[in-house]
Amino acid sequence: MREDDSRQETEDSTNKAGHHGNPADLPVPEILPVLPLHGFVFFPGMGFPLNILHPASQKLIDEATLKDRLVAIVSHKEPAEEKQDRVDPEQLYRIGVLGYIHKLVKVKEGGGYHVLISAVKKLELVEFVQKEPYLTARVAVIPMEVEEDKEVEALVLNLRTQFKKLAEMVSLPTELVSTIESLSDPFYISYLVISQLNLTPVEEQEILEIQPGKALMHRTARELNKRVETAEMSQDIQKSIKEDTDQKQRDFFLRQQLNAIRKELGEDEENLDLKELRAKFAQTELPTEAKKTAEKELDRLARISPSSPEYTVSRTYLDWLLDLPWLTSTPDSLDIVKAQQVMDEDHYGLAEIKKRIIEFLAVRKLKQDMHGPILCFVGPPGVGKTSLGQSIARSMGRKFIRISLGGVRDEAEIRGHRRTYIGALPGRIIQSLRKAGANNPLFMLDEIDKLGMDFRGDPSSALLEVLDPEQNFTFADHYMEIPFDLSKVMFITTANLLDNIPGPLRDRMEVIELSGYTQDEKLNIAKRHLLPKQLEAHAISEDDLKMDDQAIRMVIRSYTREAGVRNLERKLAAICRGVAKEIVTGKTTTTLIDATNLATYLGPIQFFPETKARSWGPGLATGLAWTPVGGELLFIEVAKMKGKGNLTMTGKLGDVMKESATAALTYIRSHAKELGVDEAIFAKIDLHIHVPEGAIPKDGPSAGVAMVTALTSLLTGRTVSKDMAMTGEITLRGDVLPVGGIKEKVLAAVRAGIKEIVLPALNEKDVVEIPDNVKEDVRFHLVQDIKEALGLLLAKE
Template identity: 40%
Template sequence: MRKKVYQTLPMIVFRDLVMMPETSVHIDVKREDSLKTIEYAMKENLDVFVVTAKDAALGDTFSRKDLYEIGTIVQAKQMLKLPKDVVRVMLLGQTRAKIKSVVEDPMTGHMATVAAVETQKDSLSDTQRRAYLKTVKDILIQCESNGIITNETVVNTLKKVRSLETLVDLIAEAAPITTAQKQKILETMDLKERTEALLEILLNEIEIGQIRTEIVGKLRECVNKNQRDYVLREQMKVIRQELGEEDSQDEGEQYLKRLEEVDPPIEVREKIAKEIKKFQNLPYSSSESAVLRNYIETVLEYPWNKSTTENSNLKDAMNQLEKDHYGLEKVKERIIDYLAVRNLSGRKDAPILCLVGPPGTGKTSIAHSIATALHKEYGRIALGGVRDEAEIRGHRKTYIGAMPGRIVSAITKTGVNNPLILLDEIDKTSSDYKGDTSSALLEVLDGEQNSHFVDHYFEVPVDLSSVLFIATANDASTIPAPLRDRMELIEVNSYTENEKFHIAKLYLLPKQRAKNGLKSSQFKMTDGAVHKLIRDYTREAGVRSLERRIERLMQKAARGILTEEYKMLRVTEKKLVELLGVEPYSAEDRDHTDRVGVVTGLAWTKVGGDTLQIEVNILNGKGGLVLTGNLGDVMKESAQIALSYVRTLPDIKKMPENYFEKHQIHLHVPEGATPKDGPSAGITMALAIYSALVNRPVNGRLAMTGEISLKGQVLPIGGLKEKLLAAKNAGMTKVFVPAKNQKNVNELKAEIIEGMDIIYVSDMREVIAGGIVKRGFALKQK
């Protein structure tokens, strides 16, 4: 590395100006100290060091820290005296220099000790230097075409430069960039970094220039369009007057006439009449006139006094529900009870029904059937993913593109003020900085408040007390408590295999035949094929996947008939495999082997029940419990409780004292990508740990569910119907259920528990006694 050679040179401090090497500039000098410096330099034939102040407002007194570290050594030429004690000097840039110290001399002005610094060129090969040179010249041409560097002579000169270092400095001087940007390029010693910094600045300036050009063009078009529109409107105004056609006054009269026909409540009437009067006094072409016109028409379209007569015949409602839905007896019974009380009491503030259940169980179609049975108009509002309060309450009409909220819009669409409105997926609303959707729904669903619901767009009260609201949800636990408190929850549980069979025969097959244009003689499906389709090709709480499979079969039938492959398709059990491929849920794939440390648990999910394998291994190690399988906090605590209880059992206490210090217990729940949580796997994990510790297998056809306490008590759980259906579908023959859930089992249909031995347990010792296979055993050794 070359040693720095310092020299003392006269110094001039620039304010808001940076001079680059290889450039020339004319400056007008007026400050007394700078005049002394120039005269001294030219007299002694010395170079001058020019440097830029960090603050453009720097005064005559300053120190080294007020200046940038890198400046330029220049040569002073052609000093010319101008009026008012101003001297014009031409400076020629030579090289970069780094300042070390500054002193002030009363005779010569400021003097600086500096050392020239060289550009680091080693980072670029000859090929890279040529590539960068070509790139910089290409960008230079773009700068010229975008009006950034407008001097054609300068651009032509720059195009002829063959040194990358010189070209970068010359462009930095010529381009209209900021002082800070020029200083950055001046201070960058590495040629590659300096070139890239310049390219970044120029590309940014090109982009800004293009955006400015686009904005100016749009403004020019807008101004021209506005002038043209004004002339045309004035001409239209004259033409209307000549033809005697109506203007805003006449349009306002039409609105007043419609207001009389609609006959809204007095508060609404006064508000609309006031807005119509304001509209009549506005110019036809004004923007506010368009806003008011849209507002008046929207409010007048609302069915203020239009309603339908509700059918009070409960037999019609019962027949309609039976016609549209198979099974769901308790759901239908509860809905009929609700409608009976509503008809008998005439109350409008009855609780809002919320149908809760897995997807595909018919919640939305039940609401549609209720609307049909009651002779009500039906409207649906999808709330899934709605996070803006304005979606419910509407936008202020002063905003561009403002519109009423979804509640008012849905009622307007039905054309009556007492429709049935379905609030679909109410558990999937969310909130953000724009407001909380569920909080906005509190007023809508409260019979004590919704008679004076105010939509932000309408700005007048809207009576929602005559509207029958029904909500649907997959998981009631995610609905905020205040909103859940305003609704009566009705559970729509999973379908059994027998129910799915009848739904497929009575509803899905006829529906898909009509949808796919097939006659009953062209497509037939045996009962055995339907059962196999349900059992081996679908695994769900509802019937959506089943309907898609049936639709797929219909499509194959339609193709075969059109291609004359056959005249009709008769689907049998053997034919299913040929048409739909291998069964994804074949019973032959299920493993019911008695194994050590492996227990089948039962889980409830938003889409129905499912089985859960709990696996435990005992490993040599430093002790402790390792949990894997993407478990939630509650499930992790249940595992710890299970281990703590198992360690208190007599069989386990017989083990060596330091057994648990030298052995590690690894508990895993397969399907690690799926999050799992909840306390209902407590007894399952306890039995798996016990089985692994005593090396005795667990019955492979046994499933269980239940929370465990620290003292071994088996506590009740929820979602029992879905869990038992999952156990039956998995081929389990024995199920352990908490004794306190016996009342829930008694309410289930016999077909759900048919073929399974339901054993009620209240203590973990009963689980161990009934779950461990009666064989010889040996304790794990050290």
């Protein structure tokens, strides 16, 4: 909590119901809502703030505030039953007070109320009227009247004198003495005195129920005299100790004195919180440095008053210190066969990642103290990066913790705040370890490429220590200030793009790329995982809905266009909803979904092969592009017109792509004779290169081959085959250089029905990684230079 956080919403009495003057003059309704108190007794004339946590009591306060602000306040007979869900009227005393709500403060965090209430009259609950949503009762006001005589005057004088004497001995506030002197009503004087004597709630309730004024005053005088005698005894003990004892004896007897006074007052010897913390400390296994810090903080806490703000700060710190799993680990499941089965059950494909995890488990089985790896899964959305982390944790038998880093800009989110700040807390790493209850969970740091940076620091720099196995065994959170060993934690990060991750942070991680799924992989994922999941989510059995492979392939090909499977799952959910509607309306037969009735549930086909939507001819070539969500076809169109040799480029092209177009034109002009192009034509025409889908920014050098091919096709009148696509960067000498994203580009080409692909020869290594079932459907041409590419791409006309 920072100092500028706003945590409360205040409703002042003058804002809601207006000012009513003296609450004691208000007429008392026959029926009042009943507010039960736990371990506390209200006396007439008193005003106290109360914490209202029970929902029924909060509703009572809300409705009373909107009316006359009057409530009946009574105490529980059994304070131990404070947390019960409902209040039994038999558990309440019948004598209480009439309370007036002066102020209501709603606490946003935790949902509680702070209410300032004063007790104005004594009353009796005659009969309970209702129990829900809160108690209401028929009440009768108990008059507080006493006949003035010499005995009453003497009792009042005795109470004032003895209370003043007690106040001087135990240092009560002087305002209380002044209040006693100013009061004239014997009832109010007695109740004020009783409230300062630290009696038990049972004794206080007994005194509240005393009705004759003289009897009340006599009982008050007896209790006050007992308290004065105890205070005098304390002073005598103190004087006797100071006479002839040395420092050690003095400390011993002072503690004995303190214990005797606490025993006389019915208090525990030590703060209950401190007792619990000491017991917890004795049972918790801590490293040496943490143990020393805990002992020091416990001794400090014992010397702090519970009412001091420092007490809460120290108490919270000890809670964190004792709750962290410093030496607690969960045993790793090193059964490689079982781990392989678990990952195969949860995910189809992803052979490279599964192989890496199995290798880690094998090494861990041989070397138990091996540091956890730092893996980074990079790929488009929807390919299963996050769910793969859950599967790995399950296969290893580790706790799984996911932390989303998207949009995090404050370094304190990682390292925590210093304890000097109000409401300081540890960072997310320490908080998650406490939640996990083990020092070796699997941490999934999601969207690490979305980290921000502003005046509050750079979170990515804070992660440098966390994600370095050579440093993170002494990770120090700003709040804890004690090194915590993170070397046993297995960190897995996810990202859509590597470019947005700072270099030093990227260098600490082992990058594993997850490319888009092939059509066959999507088919198997849909059959094994997505469709069963959606059937269960929509309460549909396999006997109600059956879907053949052809229909699923059609959904993949004609209704979705993505690298992952999220949209595929949405489409399957739409089919399940349609079938669920039919079942509800009375259909009892099995619904079979195939290519003929798919449109009934999903509507018209949304995506057609891109090549079929083009008017083919000279000046058009099919390039391949990589995007963060997978590969795409990139059509390059070229047109010529009369002019003076100018080149126009449109389609929201980036600087690098424009330079590729210029380089392509330069190559053609410098090799016009070899290509069969009239050199004189360039001075008579203007050329226009356009890349459709102009609203989408495009950049990169990989369209160089397609630029040269489209220009050459237009200038020579030779058409590029519509079944061929190409990618590669070109130089002014005509060399074809390698590019990235080959697998994604090839998958996009296959999805569009492309049969042949021209690639740079140096990208042969990337072709090896393409699944065999994909390579069966397409033919690859690996070229060294643009002349070789043009010989393949342009028809012999």
